[in-house]
Amino acid sequence: MWSDYLQLIKAEGLVAIIMFILLFLKLGKKERNTESLLHFINVLLVINFISGFFFNAEGTLFGDMFQTNSLLSLEKNILNLGTLIISLQSFQWLKGHKHILEFYMLLLSTLLGMFFMISSNNLLMFYLGLELSTIPLAALANFDLEKRTSSEAAMKLILSSAFSSGLLLFGISMLYGATGTLNYQELSQQLTGTPLQILSFVMFAAGFGFKFSAVPFHLWTADVYEGSPVAVTSYLSVISKGAILFVFVSVLYRVFQNISVVWYNLLFILSVLTMFIGNLFALRQQNMKRFLAFSSVAQVGFILIGITGQSAAGSASVIYFILIYIFSNLGAFGVVSLVSAVTGKETVNDYKGFYKNNRMLSWVLAISLFSLAGIPPTAGFFGKFFLLLAGAGKTSSSGWQLNYILITIAALNMVISLYYYLRIIKAIFMDKNDNPVEKVKSTFSPNLSFIICVAGILVTGFASSAYDYIFSLVK
């Protein structure tokens, strides 16, 4: 009886147990060796990731508020993998830091919030998970307490996320007024497309747009990404964004299916704006973190195309793309993070002639950027291919095939994005520099994370069974 309940919240329970273990370590008086402590935490995260494959149950809990099934377990495990990679990469930065345990407490509590958000079957549970995943994130952005940029980034993050949850809540309250329920299944039956419901949906989508930084709502993204510590930036751009997109897909497909005409038009506009503005702003960035921030904004535009597909293929391609995106973006962020932790250099000009002294890191960065740009042998190509395929597969009721226009715009944007990704690669391999970055010493943990990322980029695309597996779970 009890074991059934525990099995359903296994993923959440494990993260909570790890948090408690870290809390008890903190209580002890003894000064601990930071390196062995970091290795210990990484081992815990590996155990957490591996156990995500086993004993996954299906069912609902807490009076239908919480639900889980094998698809949701897979989504949670993708996030577990990303958190593990980020933890490995931030080794160099955390080694000299006094407050390691606090960092992991905040990090894991946001992860816990995302798990609850993904598993939500009720808007109340969704809201609680969302807040649990955003409030500690603002504290994390401020983790370099004495840096001016870090506190400014945290201020911008907390104000914009509080504002966006205000919009989201206003949407939820009107949805409650219109339908009288918060449960997903009941909501999807009650929605008929009255003006009040459409208005509440627009508010709801605006709140979501802030969280995954679609274009009219993206203004906080670059500032926050630049000011936060690099480990937090990569967490924000990959894990946090991925979790929100998982939830967005499932809410759109499960709750708002009846008014899909409305959200198709909304997503169409958002996606075109996001791709163009994200790409055009990425062209002129000189700071690597800001550059990666705008490139991640542009990637969201492509993900939105996949969501417009309104089919099982749409949902599967989004999950598949986020898995690939975790590998490729974390590969790029890992190199930037390592170089920034060791030498403090972050601009594109500093990366000129990078290949001269850092062969391995140059290749990791180049492969990751090729994957982000979507060049064929890497997995990024297959990810984008399935997204566009899902977007093209939408059948239109009116004669107008809007989705083909969308695909054409996406293809144009892939060409634009190729320019700025290749600009970085040119700086690394071809440009001359009198004093290039010296040899950056990399230790075991970052190296392991690079191996995982590169292997993921090279294998996930060709292993079509990955996509087939996700597709079989979605159906």
Next chain:
Amino acid sequence: MNGIPISHILFVSTALFFIGIYGMFTRRNLITMLMAIELMLNSVNINFVVFNKYLWPGKLDGVFFTIFIITIAAAEAAVAIAIIINLYRNHQSIDVEDAVELKH
């Protein structure tokens, strides 16, 4: 008992929400911006209670949601004020116009 029609109360809550948005956009003091956000959250609370009372009297979801929003708004304000205090230590000011390290 129902002397006040629902439209009156909804008018108040919607006005409060947009006053909050206006305050967020025009004010430059961080504490005042935080207060503007609290106004938005409070208007949502009024909405929930009113919908629960007038339209769905048999249910309790709206009232529960209100209690959770109040709790979370308090947690959010605590973290936000901690961040603002740290910002003040670094910048010697809580005016957003002075926090200009990150641009373009």
